[in-house]
Amino acid sequence: MKYVIGIDLGTSAVKVLLMNIKGEVCNSISKSYPLIQEKSGYSEQDPEQWVDKTTDALSELVKQFDGDVKDIEGISFSGQMHGLVLLDENQMLLRHAILWNDTRTSKQCQEIYDVVGKERLLDITKNPALEGFTLPKLLWIKEHEQDIFSKASVFMLPKDYLRYRMTGQIHSEYSDAAGTLLLNVSEKVWSDEMCELFGIDKSICPPLVESHHYVGPITSELEEKTGLSRTTKVFAGGADNACGAIGSGILSEGKTLCSIGTSGVILSYEQDKGRDFQGKVHYFNHGEENAYYTMGVTLSAGYSLTWFKDVFAVNEDFDVLLDGVGNVSIGANGLIFTPYLVGERTPYADSVIRGSFIGMDASHTKKDFVRAVMEGITFSLYESIYIFRESGKTINTIVSIGGGAKNETWLQMQADIFNAKIVKLSSEQGPGMGASMLAAYGCGWFESLQECADVFIEPVMTYEPVQENVEKYKELFSIYKQVYSQTKELNEALKPFRK
Known part of the structure; x- marks a missing residue:
């Protein structure tokens, strides 16, 4: 029997789902992690918690699996949208992730409207400027944590960071990128105009792939920690709502x-x-x-x-x-x-x-x-x-x-x-x-x-x-x-x- 794993990286927990080729749910394991709320309106998480808890869940799943791990052929992801993860040139975390439900960025949302205009913003991104989106978070970092912003080599969304830690490969995909206010949604490219208007080096935007795109095998480190086989293929995945649509x-x-x-x-x-x-x-x-x-x-x-x-x-x-x-x-x-x-x-x-x-x-x-x-x-x-x-x-x-x-x-x-x-x-x-x-x-x-x-x-x-x-x-x-x-x-x- 062939199997796949779906990893759903939520706001309060990660859920790991094992399914077989008949579409039957064979096992499901969930591991929770905390929010970090230092001030009213702030909502952050330590991305390493995502990695550790997912690794624990996968390890538990493999231990309970009574077949050949090489029959687990693929892994893909669903993830909470909009969250900002920043890495330096050595791909090390610069700070905790700022999450979708963080509301500190009202000033930055108004700045986006002032600079771009509401109509042009909708032309490019198809969405209004809301506090939860990723660009306002980047602008907040730029204003309040300039040293961190200057060191940023790439920004990532939550499930993309988890996938990077599992494969060593950096990507984003269109369904999650669409919630950043930096993607030209119709053309499916990072917007030069949005980046230039806000002084964001386009090089910090990760390469874009389709949700079903194969990004690589798991790392040998993850193989050792979880018991999964390196033959297991890893695919890009999608935003939680996009995956919810597919799953329904x-x-x-x-x-x-x-x-x-x-x-x-x-x-x-x-x-x-x-x-x-x-x-x-x-x-x-x-x-x-x-x-x-x-x-x-x-x-x-x-x-x-x-x-x-x-x-x-x-x-x-x-x-x-x-x-x-x-x-x-x-x-x-x-x-x-x-x-x-x-x-x-x-x-x-x-x-x-x-x-x-x-x-x-x-x-x-x-x-x-x-x-x-x-x-x-x-x-x-x-x-x-x-x-x-x-x-x-x-x-x-x-x-x-x-x-x-x-x-x-x-x-x-x-x-x-x-x-x-x-x-x-x-x-x-x-x-x-x-x-x-x-x-x-x-x-x-x-x-x-x-x-x-x-x-x-x-x-x-x-x-x-x-x-x-x-x-x-x-x-x-x-x-x-x-x-x-x-x-x-x-x-x-x-x-x-x-x-």
Whole structure:
């Protein structure tokens, strides 16, 4: 039997997934590591922790493997996006990595707009300047840590550093590079214009390859530490969202992913490199060659439900909390919730806005509130689908994963609000599955990622929209959309009173 390994380098842990040629998950091992948060808004990690914990996980995986290690033919990666890793001319770390959820760079984001202009930035990078992206971090280092900036020989993204330590080879790939604000997304090259405008030597940008590109074998040191064979091929991998798309079969026009975790993501396949979303949603290179994906983000998706449970139903588990919600009428008996608990990303990049319950009545019960929270989360996600459709995209099939796929009422709610067929999968391995599929494709097991998806991904249930419900939700959505504009000033006035 042949096997591949998918390594998912997340923000809190690395997950190592062993899969066989039949698409079966044979083993999964996770190792956690800490965040370093020295000041409010700062979020860093020691990249050596990524290396050490991945090495430990691989070693454990090999020890539990009862076959011939030479049958583990390939390894690929998924990784947290946007993080900045800097190496000197000897390829030694210059500092801790600054992560995607670090927010110290508001000044640098404004500087990017001042220098480039919003329209030109979107022309080149397809994305707005947000604190999480990589270029603002580089500019912060340039301003505040000039000695480190002057020594920088190459910048890397988190999974690219891990792969470098496993192979000795330095590369990036398009899906992760698209989240730096230094890549010309349409042309798939580092942007001379962006580098020149900000005084960044283009030589610090790593060589670019495709996600399924073979970068080399593992090092003899890693072979010794883990027990893996040096015959195991290592492939470039992709950004976590790109790998999540691959691992959910989002590989053709019209296919869309709804992922409800702490935050929520609507991600849609895009073949056209020229479509203009005016920066309302993210637009990145896919892990599939010559394809793209658009993505909207709800900051407090599953978190909104967790918050409600922790505040109002702390002793109930989620199954109990959600039991009976399907018996509550659409619209939660006249109650609407907006999930802006920590601000919002799509379609409003607004860090000040906060959530609301609108229409509270003495007759409302806890189940009404739970239904309103679920509907509010789903309306927020629908905002991204609405933008996609307004731009001319076809959205007809949506794969639902995460917390939103664990409850039948919520799955039908998604079908009705999104007005699309919702597909539930037999197994949700997300980015780790996508990384494994890139390794399988790179090893030549399949002629295409789609052919791999046909073997590795199994739909088990579909939910069709009920037209009567669709019409009711259209009416409710028109009310929901008004809440943001009508509470924006109120939330700005309340800001000084927050803790």
